[in-house]
Amino acid sequence: xxxxxxxxxxxxxxxxxxxxxxxxxxxxxxxxxxxxxxxxxxxxxxxxxxxxxxxxxxxxxxxxxxxxxxxxxxxxxxxxxxxxxxxxxxxxxxxxxxxxxxxxxxxxxxxxxxxxxxxxxxxxxxxxxxxxxxxxxxxxxxxxxxxxxxxxxxxxxxxxxxxxxxxxx
Amino acid sequence: xxxxxxxxxxxxxxxxxxxxxxxxxxxxxxxxxxxxxxxxxxxxxxxxxxxxxxxxxxxxxxxxxxxxxxxxxxxxxxxxxxxxxxxxxxxxxxxxxxxxxxxxxxxxxxxxxxxxxxxxxxxxxxxxxxxxxxxxxxxxxxxxxxxxxxxxxxxxxxxxxxxxxxxxxxxxxxxxxxxxxxxxxxxxxxxxxxxxxxxxxxxxxxxxxxxxxxxxxxxxxxxxxxxxxxxxxxxxxxxxxxxxxxxxxxxxxxxxxxxxxxxxxxxxxxxxxxxxxxxxxxxxxxxxxxxxxxxxxxxxxxxxxxxxxxxxxxxxxxxxxxxxxxxxxxxxxxxxxxxxxxxxxxxxxxxxxxxxxxxxxxxxxxxxxxxxxxxxxxxxxxxxxxxxxxxxxxxxxxxxxxxxxxxxxxxxxxxxxxx
Numbered sequence: 001x002x003x004x005x006x007x008x009x010x011x012x013x014x015x016x017x018x019x020x021x022x023x024x025x026x027x028x029x030x031x032x033x034x035x036x037x038x039x040x041x042x043x044x045x046x047x048x049x050x051x052x053x054x055x056x057x058x059x060x061x062x063x064x065x066x067x068x069x070x071x072x073x074x075x076x077x078x079x080x081x082x083x084x085x086x087x088x089x090x091x092x093x094x095x096x097x098x099x100x101x102x103x104x105x106x107x108x109x110x111x112x113x114x115x116x117x118x119x120x121x122x123x124x125x126x127x128x129x130x131x132x133x134x135x136x137x138x139x140x141x142x143x144x145x146x147x148x149x150x151x152x153x154x155x156x157x158x159x160x161x162x163x164x165x166x167x168x169x
Numbered sequence: 170x171x172x173x174x175x176x177x178x179x180x181x182x183x184x185x186x187x188x189x190x191x192x193x194x195x196x197x198x199x200x201x202x203x204x205x206x207x208x209x210x211x212x213x214x215x216x217x218x219x220x221x222x223x224x225x226x227x228x229x230x231x232x233x234x235x236x237x238x239x240x241x242x243x244x245x246x247x248x249x250x251x252x253x254x255x256x257x258x259x260x261x262x263x264x265x266x267x268x269x270x271x272x273x274x275x276x277x278x279x280x281x282x283x284x285x286x287x288x289x290x291x292x293x294x295x296x297x298x299x300x301x302x303x304x305x306x307x308x309x310x311x312x313x314x315x316x317x318x319x320x321x322x323x324x325x326x327x328x329x330x331x332x333x334x335x336x337x338x339x340x341x342x343x344x345x346x347x348x349x350x351x352x353x354x355x356x357x358x359x360x361x362x363x364x365x366x367x368x369x370x371x372x373x374x375x376x377x378x379x380x381x382x383x384x385x386x387x388x389x390x391x392x393x394x395x396x397x398x399x400x401x402x403x404x405x406x407x408x409x410x411x412x413x414x415x416x417x418x419x420x421x422x423x424x425x426x427x428x429x430x431x432x433x434x435x436x437x438x439x440x441x442x443x444x445x446x447x448x449x450x451x452x453x454x455x456x457x458x459x460x461x462x463x464x465x466x467x468x469x470x471x472x473x474x475x476x477x478x479x480x481x482x483x484x485x486x487x488x489x490x491x492x493x494x495x496x497x498x499x500x501x502x503x504x505x506x507x508x509x510x511x512x513x514x515x516x517x518x519x520x521x522x523x524x525x526x527x528x529x530x531x532x533x534x535x536x537x538x539x540x541x542x543x544x545x546x547x548x549x550x551x552x553x554x555x556x557x558x559x560x561x562x563x564x565x566x567x568x569x570x571x572x573x574x575x576x577x578x579x580x581x582x583x584x585x586x587x588x
Contacts, residue, residue, distance in 0.1 A: 024555060
């Protein structure tokens with residue numbers, strides 16, 4: 001599994017979303033009968049932005065306002081986004097279970113206040129904590145994750161962590 | 170400075186004297202709950218841990234509830250995967266007919282007690298705070314990890330204090346108190362934080378209403394929604410709880426990030442309009458909004474107390490000709506009580522539909538999905554776009570009395586109107 005913090009710089013095209021994007025928008029509950037990212041991805045934002053699935057490209061980046069991923073605990077939500085090739089989500093804030101799920105499965109999240117519009121090109125530099133909107137030339141900064149979470153991620157995410165701990169027992 | 174209930178439980182479970190907000194700890198969990206929807210991805214992850222890895226069976230509680238009885242072939246496969254995992258490893262498991270909506274079942278079966286740390290792969294796991302536990306929703310991968318290791322990482326949340334004093338109106342329930350609070354602080358007003366609830370209006374509530382309050386902490390973004398346990402809780406647990414427990418209370422000088430104070434008399438029967446639980450209005454101001462469906466059920470308001478107030482209203486009344494009223498008890502135990510108390514007869518005579526327990530309609534899965542343009546009043550917890558069906562359908566959230574009164578009149582109705 002790809003782990004966020006090993007990627008130093010990623011670049012992608014922006015999909016812009018507003019506040020309180022909930023997990024029912026990201027993946028409606030009726031499709032929660034599989035855990036497969038690609039299968040789930042076919043229905044991402046189906047009810048609110050039906051064009052998303054048709055037009056999304058591998059490497060695209062979601063830029064949103066506050067409380068992205070609010071609602072259910074369904075890990076299917078970050079899985080569906082990964083199934084569509086979304087390379088990162090930038091938001092002013094994230095709902096907490098969505099945040100944990102994404103970190104645990106390796107979808108890069110960045111908590112930052114970024115100005116960008118649909119179709120802009122942005123570049124995230126994880127090492128420097130900087131985001132550049134390549135279309136407008138504006139630059140933004142963000143605070144990296146706490147050290148213990150970085151360590152968890154750098155060691156390969158929760159699955160790898162668990163395997164190592166089990167081996168130690 | 171002293172510690173909050175949340176801080177004390179997390180400190181104790183991580184073997185520390187005290188913890189500070191922001192600190193990341195590894196804590197021993199008492200139980201890990203998984204449902205049929207979050208189960209499948211969790212079992213896939215669990216297999217990655219290797220053939221020799223066993224779940225800690227006494228801590229693992231598997232409860233199919235979202236799409237059981239199976240709604241279609243994929244959900245049947247999903248439920249089967251859970252059953253097979255449970256049988257293989259001999260975890261706790263509750264089959265259709267002896268089960269119900271996971272959170273109510275966790276409480277009924279005695280898994281929940283004051284001072285415990287419980288995680289669940291379902292966002293409404295925060296419900297158990299009503300009994301003084303620290304409980305919170307997690308994802309499937311971390312539920313799998315916790316089943317294997319018995320512990321998980323947590324970031325110590327800041328704690329907010331909510332104080333509700335005074336006497337609530339006769340048609341005001343726990344649901345109105347929590348909707349009022351969410352309307353005030355917003356759907357991210359408690360983001361990453363633990364909420365603790367105090368005050369005479371909270372102490373006066375029966376356990377059922379307290380569970381409703383804790384259940385909806387997540388709708389404000391909260392990590393937990395804790396109510397200090399008292400005799401109401403201890404009496405409920407007597408003869409029911411698994412093992413022993415020790416109540417945990419906050420210190421007098423505990424540090425809260427914010428304190429919010431409310432007067433219960435200012436809280437009317439409250440409705441959350443589409444498409445956010447924070448979009449609240451008094452029910453009395455929405456009287457011209459007609460409805461096609463009235464739903465009473467779920468982990469939020471599907472307890473026997475909720476069915477009793479509905480029966481009180483429906484006795485000698487009929488559901489409006491244009492309305493489908495759907496009543497779903499949260500568990501088999503609630504079902505049996507409704508049967509013994511002859512509530513089901515009242516519901517049927519009134520023209521309501523009554524079924525066995527499932528989460529089904531609450532999340533637009535089955536058993537009450539809304540068509541384009543339809544509007545529902547519902548005792549559930551979320552009214553997001555398309556939550557109960559078509560993206561152009563609407564869900565209004567309310568307490569069981571408002572739901573039932575609205576079912577009778579065919580429009581959103583403050584129960585005061587019927588008196």
